[in-house]
Amino acid sequence: MRKFLKEPLVHFLFLGGLIFGYHYLVNTNSESENAIVIDDTEYDYLLSLWKNQWKREPNEQDIKAFLDQYLRQEVFYKEALVLGLDHNDIIVKRRLAQKMEAVSNDLNAMLNPPTDNDLREFYETNDSLFLLPPTYSFKQVLFTNQEPNWQTELQATQKALNDGQAIPTSRVLKLSIANEWENSPINEIAKAFGGEFASKLESLPLNQWAGPIESGFGQHLVFISEKRDSELADFETIKSYVEKEYEYQTELEMQEQVYQDLLEKYQVKITSNRVPESIKKSYQP
Amino acid sequence: MKRILFTTTVLVVVFSACNHGNKDTKSLVEPTPNYEHNGQSYTVEENPLKEAYFGEQHLHTAASMDAFIAGTRLTPDDAYRFAQGEEVMVNGRPHTINRPLDWAAVTDHGEFLGEAYTLMNPGTPGYDSEAARSMREAPDLQTALAVYKKYVLDALAGGNAHPDFWQGYESVKSQWKVNIEATEKNYKPGKFTTIHAYEWSSAPNTANLHRNVFFRDTNLPDMPFSANEGASPQELWDWMITQEANGVRVFCNPHNPNESKGMLFPEVAMNDKPIDETYATTRQHFERNVEMMQTKGNSEVVPDFWPNDEFADFENARSLQEYNGRVFEKHNFIRYGLTRGVKYQAELGVNPFKYGFVGGTDSHNAVMSNVEEFNYVGHHGMADETALDRSRNEQDGEMYNRDMNPGGLTGVWATSNTREAIWDGMHSRETFATSGPRIKVRFFAGNGFKESYESYEEMVQDGYAKGVPMGQNYEGTEAPEFLVWALKDPIAPNLDRVQIIKGWVDANGEMHDTIYDIAASDNRMRADGTVEPIDAPVNMETGEFNKEKGAPEFTVVWKDPDFDPSQNAYYYVRVIQLPTARYSLWDEIRNPDVKYPEDTKRVIQERAWASPIWIEPKN
Incomplete structure (x- = not known):
C-alpha cells in the first residue's frame, strides 16, 4: 500500500481529480459555453479583491468599473480560446507547463518524513x-610559460630534486602558491590550481618528481607522497545531510517519474527524418 | 559523475572540521586548538603573510520580501549551503556554484523581515490573509509585479511602511532570529566564515542610499534598524552609536552609488545642512567600504565623465537612466566620491568618503557570488531566469536585464578564515573588489622597497615592514614607493596590465584624477607611458579565451612622477584581465534561438580594484 501511495502518478491523478472536481462544482451554473455568469460567489470574489486594494466600500461607479474590467478580460480570453490563440503560443505553453510542474513539485510535500531506516537504506544504495x-599530500614547483627557458630549467630542476636537492629559492x-600541500581534498586542489591540474594527479606515480603538469598558472613538477582514496562518510555523522539529500533526490525522482508517466500517456511519435535514429529510439516505449 | 564530484565538495566542507585529530591520519601530533567559538574549540590555519579570502557581502534570500514575491523560496540556510558548494533548486532548476566561497554574509532587507516571516510560516497570524496568499501564489512575473505594486509600493506611497498583514515588530524579531541561526549554523571556523548582516534599504525619492550592515560577533541587536525607522544615513549612524554603546561591533558598506541621484557623495546632508566635521567623522567611523560593482552595474566610472579612461565602458548598466530619473551624473561614481572625499579632507580635516572597495552580487535568488559568466542563471527570480528572458525583458522599474551582470566578488586579506579576521580585514579596508574572477592583488605604500624580490614571502614581509597596506594612510615624509602585486585567476586568462589611479585636490581646491599604466604584458608599454591595446580575441563560436598572451603575475614598484607632499590625494590599483566571453555570448552559444540586441556586449575585460592608500598632509 505504501508503495502504491508513493507512486507519483497516483498523487498526480488524485490532485488532478481535485482540481477538476473543484472546477466542476464551481461551474455548475454555467448554462452554455458562451455565457459569462456573475453569480454571488463570483461577485463576492471580485468585490473582495477590490476592497482589499482600496480599503473602502465601492460606489456604483467603482462597481461598474471593476465589472467592466473583469468582463473585458473574460470576453477576450474566451474569444481567444475559441480562435485557438492559446495553441502553439510559446508563452502560454511555458506558463501552463510550469503550472503543471509546480503541481508535481507539491507532491513531495504530501509524503511522510523518512524514517531512520529509509535514510539508512538510501545511504547504502546511493553511496x-x-x-x-580523495586527498593528496604533495609538493609542487612551478615554471611559468613566460620564462624563456622553462623547459630546460624544468628538466634540470627535476633531476636535481630527484637527487635530493631542495626546492630552488626562486x-x-x-606566484604565492604554496609548495607543500598536506592531506588536501581534490576539490581544494581544483580551487587553487584549476580542475585540469587536479584531475591529472590521479595518474601520477608516488614518491618521485613528475611533470610537467599544466595548471592555470604554468607548468609544475609534482611529488606526491601520499594519496588517500575516496571513502564513504560515516552515516551517523552525516545523517542530517543524508536527510536533506534524500528529500532532494526524491523530489527530482518524482519530477522525472511524472514526466515519464505523462510521456508514456502521450506516446511521442517522431516522424521527422532529420532527428537522429538513436534519439528517436530513446523515446520509444 | 558531475553530481558525485559536487557532493564530495560538500562533504569536505561539512565534515572537514571533524577531521582534525582523526586517528588514522599520519600526523602524530594532535593539532592544538587555537580558536574558540560558542564554547567549542577549533584548530584554524594561521597565515602570517595573510591570505586573500573570497566571499559574498551582498545577498538576498526568500527572507527579503521583494525576492520572495519574485519567486525565490531559498532560505538563508540554503544560501549558505549554496556558497559551500551544495546544489540547490534555483527557479525550479538544479544549480551549483562553480567554485565554493571562503566566507559569506546574507543581507536581507531589514524593511520587510516581519512580512517575510509571516509569508513563510504556516499557522502564523496573517499567513492566510489575501495579500500574503497572493504573494505566495503569484504564478508568473506579471502577477508578481502586480502583487508587489498593490501591496508594497501602493502601501508605501500611501504612507504605510507595511502591507496590511504585517504583524508588528515581534515578527521582525522572529525572522531576524531565523537569519541569525542560519548564520551561526553554517559557521565553520577556518573553513567557511559567515557574518551576521542585513541591508538598510533607504531610497528617498528613488535615490539609492542602501547600506549593508555587518556585525563582528554574536553580540547582536534584537532586530535590525530599517529605513522605516529612519531613512537618513545619520539616523542609521545614530542607531549604530547606540549599538556601540552596548558593545556591538558594527560597520556598513553603501552600494549602487550609480543609482544615488547624486545623494551618496553629497554637498549637503539629508537635513539640508552642509557636510561638517561631525558628519564626516561619524561617516568615516561607520562606513568602511563602498561596493564597486554588483549585478546592477559597475559604479567606478562611466565614459560620459571620464572619456580618457579607455576601460570606463564596462558593465555601466546604462539603461538605469530610463527609470526613476536615475540619470548619470559625475557625483554618482566612486572615483568622483573618492576625490570629493580628499577635498573634504582638505576643507574639514576629515574625509567622509574614505572607502575601501568590495564587490557583491545583490542576487535576489539566494545564489551567493554566482559570478562566473558561463554559470549565470539570472539574479531576479522569474524576471531573468532563462536566456530568452535575459535577452529581451526588462527588470521592472529598474533597467534592462541584458544590462545586468552576474556581479562582483570581494577579496579580504586576513590571517585566518574566521569571522573576526574577515570582519577586521573589511573594517581596516584591506580588501579588493573583482568583477567576478579570483584575481588577487596586494598594494603597499612605503620606502625602501627592492626593485625585485627573490620570493613572494620576502616581498610581502617587506610590504608590511616598510610600508602600509591598502586601506591606510601613507605617513612617510619622502615621496612614497608603491609596491603592487597581482596574480591571475587559475581558471581565467592571463592579465593585460596594472594601472594606478590617482585623485587629488590642488592648492585652489580643484579636483583632479588621472590614470598611470604601471605594467603591461607582452612588451606593449610605449615610450610615452601608454600601452598598445592587447590583441587577444575571444573565439565567438566556442567562447574560449586566448591562452597564449598576457602575464600570470605582475610585481611592480612605482613612484608617482608628480608627487606633491602638500596635496591631499589617494591612489588605487586597477588590474585588467585579457578579454573573455560575457554571459550574453554564452547564452547565444547555448541557445541558438536567443539573440541579444546589437547594443549588447559579448566580450568583456574583467578586472580587480585594490582599495586606496591616502596621503593626508598635516599642514
Missing part, C-alpha cells in the same frame, strides 16, 4: 553521493 573526496612560493 556514491556520500563519498569523501621557486619557493612562486
